[in-house]
Amino acid sequence: MKTPEKQIGARMNRVDGRQKVTGAATYSAEYQLPGITYAVLVGSTITKGRITSIDTKAAERAPGVLAVITHFNSPKVPGFDTAGKDPSQPATVGGPIKVFKDDKIRFNDQPIAIVVADSLERARFAAGLVKGQYAQEKHQTSLEAAKSQAFLPTSAKKNPKHPMNDYQRGQVDAYKTGAIKLESEYVVPTEVHQPMELQAITAHWEAPDRLTIYDKTQGTMATRRDFAREWGLPEENVKVIATYVGGAFGNALHSWQHESAAIIAARVVNRPVKLMLTREQMFTMVGYRPYTWQKLGMSATPDGKITAITHEAIGQTSTFEEFTESTLAQTRMMYESPNLTTRYRIASLDVNSPIWMRGPGEATGAFALESAMDEMAHLLNIDPLEFRLRNYTEQDPEKNRPWSSKFLKECYQLGAERVGWNKRQLKPGSLRDGDWLIGYGMGVGTFGAHRGSSKANIRLLPNGTVLLQSAVTDIGPGTATAMTQIAADTLGLAPEKIKFELGNSNFAQAPTQGGSAIVNTVGPAVQEACLALKEKLRTLAASSNAAFASAKKEDVVFAEGYLTLNGNPAARVPFADLLQQVDGGFVTVESKPQGNASKNYSMYSFSVHFAEVRVHALTGEVRVSKLVSCADAGTIVNEKTAGNQMKGGAVGGIGMALMEHAIIDDRFGRYITKDFADYHVPVHADSPDVQVAFVNKPDPYVNALGTKGIGEIAIIGVAPAIANAIFNATGKRIRELPITPDKLLV
Amino acid sequence: MNQFQYVRPTKQKAAIDALAKDANAQFIAGGTNLLDLMKRGVIASQKLIDINRLPLTKIESQNGSLRIGALALNGPVAEDRLVLERQPLLAQALSAGASAQLRNMATVGGNMLQRTRCPYFYDTAMPCNKREPGTGCGALEGINRMHAIFGFSDKCIAVHPSDMSVALVALDATVLVSGPKGDRRIPFNDFHRLPGDTPQKDTNLEQGELITAVEIPDAPFTKHVSYYKVRERASYAFALVSAAAALELDGTTIKSARLAMGGVAHKPWRLTAAEQVLVGKPATEETFRQAAEVAMQGAKAFKHNAYKLKLGPNTIIQALKTAAAA
Numbered sequence A: 001m002k003t004p005e006k007q008i009g010a011r012m013n014r015v016d017g018r019q020k021v022t023g024a025a026t027y028s029a030e031y032q033l034p035g036i037t038y039a040v041l042v043g044s045t046i047t048k049g050r051i052t053s054i055d056t057k058a059a060e061r062a063p064g065v066l067a068v069i070t071h072f073n074s075p076k077v078p079g080f081d082t083a084g085k086d087p088s089q090p091a092t093v094g095g096p097i098k099v100f101k102d103d104k105i106r107f108n109d110q111p112i113a114i115v116v117a118d119s120l121e122r123a124r125f126a127a128g129l130v131k132g133q134y135a136q137e138k139h140q141t142s143l144e145a146a147k148s149q150a151f152l153p154t155s156a157k158k159n160p161k162h163p164m165n166d167y168q169r170g171q172v173d174a175y176k177t178g179a180i181k182l183e184s185e186y187v188v189p190t191e192v193h194q195p196m197e198l199q200a201i202t203a204h205w206e207a208p209d210r211l212t213i214y215d216k217t218q219g220t221m222a223t224r225r226d227f228a229r230e231w232g233l234p235e236e237n238v239k240v241i242a243t244y245v246g247g248a249f250g251n252a253l254h255s256w257q258h259e260s261a262a263i264i265a266a267r268v269v270n271r272p273v274k275l276m277l278t279r280e281q282m283f284t285m286v287g288y289r290p291y292t293w294q295k296l297g298m299s300a301t302p303d304g305k306i307t308a309i310t311h312e313a314i315g316q317t318s319t320f321e322e323f324t325e326s327t328l329a330q331t332r333m334m335y336e337s338p339n340l341t342t343r344y345r346i347a348s349l350d351v352n353s354p355i356w357m358r359g360p361g362e363a364t365g366a367f368a369l370e371s372a373m374d375e376m377a378h379l380l381n382i383d384p385l386e387f388r389l390r391n392y393t394e395q396d397p398e399k400n401r402p403w404s405s406k407f408l409k410e411c412y413q414l415g416a417e418r419v420g421w422n423k424r425q426l427k428p429g430s431l432r433d434g435d436w437l438i439g440y441g442m443g444v445g446t447f448g449a450h451r452g453s454s455k456a457n458i459r460l461l462p463n464g465t466v467l468l469q470s471a472v473t474d475i476g477p478g479t480a481t482a483m484t485q486i487a488a489d490t491l492g493l494a495p496e497k498i499k500f501e502l503g504n505s506n507f508a509q510a511p512t513q514g515g516s517a518i519v520n521t522v523g524p525a526v527q528e529a530c531l532a533l534k535e536k537l538r539t540l541a542a543s544s545n546a547a548f549a550s551a552k553k554e555d556v557v558f559a560e561g562y563l564t565l566n567g568n569p570a571a572r573v574p575f576a577d578l579l580q581q582v583d584g585g586f587v588t589v590e591s592k593p594q595g596n597a598s599k600n601y602s603m604y605s606f607s608v609h610f611a612e613v614r615v616h617a618l619t620g621e622v623r624v625s626k627l628v629s630c631a632d633a634g635t636i637v638n639e640k641t642a643g644n645q646m647k648g649g650a651v652g653g654i655g656m657a658l659m660e661h662a663i664i665d666d667r668f669g670r671y672i673t674k675d676f677a678d679y680h681v682p683v684h685a686d687s688p689d690v691q692v693a694f695v696n697k698p699d700p701y702v703n704a705l706g707t708k709g710i711g712e713i714a715i716i717g718v719a720p721a722i723a724n725a726i727f728n729a730t731g732k733r734i735r736e737l738p739i740t741p742d743k744l745l746v
Numbered sequence B: 001m002n003q004f005q006y007v008r009p010t011k012q013k014a015a016i017d018a019l020a021k022d023a024n025a026q027f028i029a030g031g032t033n034l035l036d037l038m039k040r041g042v043i044a045s046q047k048l049i050d051i052n053r054l055p056l057t058k059i060e061s062q063n064g065s066l067r068i069g070a071l072a073l074n075g076p077v078a079e080d081r082l083v084l085e086r087q088p089l090l091a092q093a094l095s096a097g098a099s100a101q102l103r104n105m106a107t108v109g110g111n112m113l114q115r116t117r118c119p120y121f122y123d124t125a126m127p128c129n130k131r132e133p134g135t136g137c138g139a140l141e142g143i144n145r146m147h148a149i150f151g152f153s154d155k156c157i158a159v160h161p162s163d164m165s166v167a168l169v170a171l172d173a174t175v176l177v178s179g180p181k182g183d184r185r186i187p188f189n190d191f192h193r194l195p196g197d198t199p200q201k202d203t204n205l206e207q208g209e210l211i212t213a214v215e216i217p218d219a220p221f222t223k224h225v226s227y228y229k230v231r232e233r234a235s236y237a238f239a240l241v242s243a244a245a246a247l248e249l250d251g252t253t254i255k256s257a258r259l260a261m262g263g264v265a266h267k268p269w270r271l272t273a274a275e276q277v278l279v280g281k282p283a284t285e286e287t288f289r290q291a292a293e294v295a296m297q298g299a300k301a302f303k304h305n306a307y308k309l310k311l312g313p314n315t316i317i318q319a320l321k322t323a324a325a326a
């Protein structure tokens, strides 16, 4: 029998693509459990103060209403008294608001009541009848106004080694005395994740101490931990199911109040409760990319060597959680600069907490850094690509150690060729096609190639197929597809014979999907589980077949209905025989990073994005006519899904550069952009056919697969590439995103 | 959203009677605007009178004009052969609006009656004189990027969002209505109102009146036309500013012209003075610039919409250039 073709690297279709496009995939709001009820949240209309009363009478009397829950009648949630005290809580300091626990309003549209009814329409109608009365206090929702009160995050104050601390190499603020220097301020406004699938949860108390939730989450285990803790239950009593997640972009990296509220409601009505946020509530009741102000100073020698950089950032957070992100990380390691200073601060506003949004802080920081690189290249009259090459780092200047791998130069070359960089003119405003000004720009991105530890379950089924299970979710990158490919190659089995199940907290431990780390982390676990299964089968086969006794596990081959050995087709043991001996259960394997590689090497994925834009000379309309994204992300497991990741990130970057902007009217503390008619994301016509190229060389240290991660670098650097191209086209430098036509007209 | 009654008459008179009787009733056509407003609690109709069964969908040629039924759908109208031949400016304006899906639901009558997209109007927790007279104008000192530069009052600075209406006002259309007191014809430029002290009233339509059709007089604007819409993305967004331009050219000389702007006032903004600047002049950028300058006379900006003072004339110039080159 011929061995199957190699699957890693193949452009395999998504294993769940058919379910998704035919509607067969079940999302969190689609579980029609017996006795299901429907809930709708009511939000506060003030931004800060206290609830003095809530009139719920009309709602309670409305047809079909089962319960109206507010802080006046909400049951006691045991964990609300201890929450936030656990040292293992996430990277944020403080904790989410405990829903319906007290009368305090900390942000506009904070949930003040949940209405449960026997139909969605009735719940929505009754929710409209709930009226809150408030004692209002003065609020602050403007970062610009609160900048002077910005502070060093507590995590950094407590721990001098914490990466949120100020960073220094060489002299402090040395750019100020540089020969050729610039100093610019940049703003990235609040952006919202707004994935296609709204936040949704179906909460079901199967017994007074057993909770099952079907939840839109990026981490079934983190969500299980949060709600087990909230209800004082052992973790095994809580089950979290997220088989399909309709996009998330970071929005579901945190447990939000609506989830707690649905669980409370299910407890009160003693029936399963389904709650889906509205599109408007997706602006207010969950997190977002925080409004961030940055200042970047840079100096260089006339021949284009950077001598110093100072990069400062102030991001917004809420009054109850200290949210932080790595806005300044790229600046510390991307370019050779002997003097370098970074200072990161946050400022508390009367808003809901932010949460990492794709490319998180790095995408925000790269807008400042990569814009400043373009500004300096212009000052020096040097081609921006050449300027970056002159400051290229062959080892990590922050940690003073080698890269695990870095093929960014190869990316530069690939991208420059494809976009037609040679057409770029040094002098802005030189290229024109009728009323359209044409320009070219580039932006670089990088993100840590993180790898954590994870487990995988594996089992041989009677029909000769293999079942793998992991608690990991798939928010869109095609996790099950990539894992199937990895398993297929390791087992030597056709992908159709492998089933990878995910999105259930009862499956094998896996981290939350985020930070571009899933293939890096779960991939090796799958690989090792496959090897463990082979070894187990080999041992079993050895008892009845001498050839297997001396064989290596690598040589074990799956064939139709039996097990055989590489190079010894005569040795064969039917699966049926083996299955009689296997206890029928799963083999569970844990995979952890080994050795000192992560101490000895700096591990990063790299990307570069090249944009060609057309700007209308009269109207300021911008069209991205070409976008080329090249990545050094180690081994590419599936070029189709990986390419899809890159394209999605690039389109997100177009939104970030040109249109996304969630606006609060600070007088009221309320968003005035509340739907997709006001908050613009790119439509198809805004996006060219994004070209993607991968270097596709394995990283020798991150893991045995050679992968480095793609999700974040797909967007990091796209916005500055477009902003720089607009400068090249028009001579106008826009330092506040998004670059809408009005900004290009003044 | 409140609970409401729903009726679906098949006779025009029954529909008009039902509405005339009940101050809290509303017609519903495509529902693409009304339902959104009801879900947000901006409008709380007690009764919806579905008019989709009335026979008002025809597009027909009459002597001297094109008549389009009030229930003709935006998408099909934009692709109609007669419309494309005789009034291509209208087709362009319709195609520039909303999305294909919405255009296939939205009707011509509903389009002209769509409410402003001002965010303060849409949010019942914010002040808005249009939604709730006497509460103040949230936009006046708020985020007024999208707001009016012409014809506003201190009670309301909202703009009318319809693209189609900008073309219709330029083309001297007439709105045909039928009501309890009989039929009447309203020139398009008198159909929408300026806000003044009663911003709650968008139009001069009276209680119980049904739009039955629009009529567009035949005119020599079949070739050199352009609806140029500037928005924040390539498609599916309301206009920052738009301009409808129609030229009748004799060689390179402008014989007659029609010009209107959208996104600048509480109604589609006809620019008759600027049209006069164009007539008899060569179709050059210089002429267009002069017309644009006249068009902008009297414009006044607020804190966040000063860009419209520049985008306005530039969009007019661009529309005229495109029309002349068509």
Ligand SMILES: Cc1cc2nc3c(=O)[nH]c(=O)nc-3n(C[C@H](O)[C@H](O)[C@H](O)COP(=O)(O)OP(=O)(O)OC[C@H]3O[C@@H](n4cnc5c(N)ncnc54)[C@H](O)[C@@H]3O)c2cc1C
Residues within 6 Å of the ligand: A677, B026, B027, B028, B029, B030, B031, B032, B033, B034, B035, B036, B051, B070, B071, B074, B096, B097, B098, B099, B102, B105, B106, B107, B108, B109, B110, B111, B112, B113, B114, B161, B162, B163, B164, B209, B210, B211, B212, B236, B237, B238, B239
């Ligand atoms: C996301 C989105 C984007 C959009 N973008 C654009 C855009 O870019 N440009 C644009 O121009 N429009 C845009 N629209 C608006 C769209 O054009 C209108 O919603 C549509 O034209 C309304 O028509 P309808 O038939 O659905 O009206 P309905 O919603 O049914 O009715 C609107 C109003 O008109 C009244 N009415 C309807 N027909 C009659 C009649 N015959 N006589 C008397 N009263 C009547 C109703 O009582 C109601 O008050 C957008 C809408 C949405 C939702």
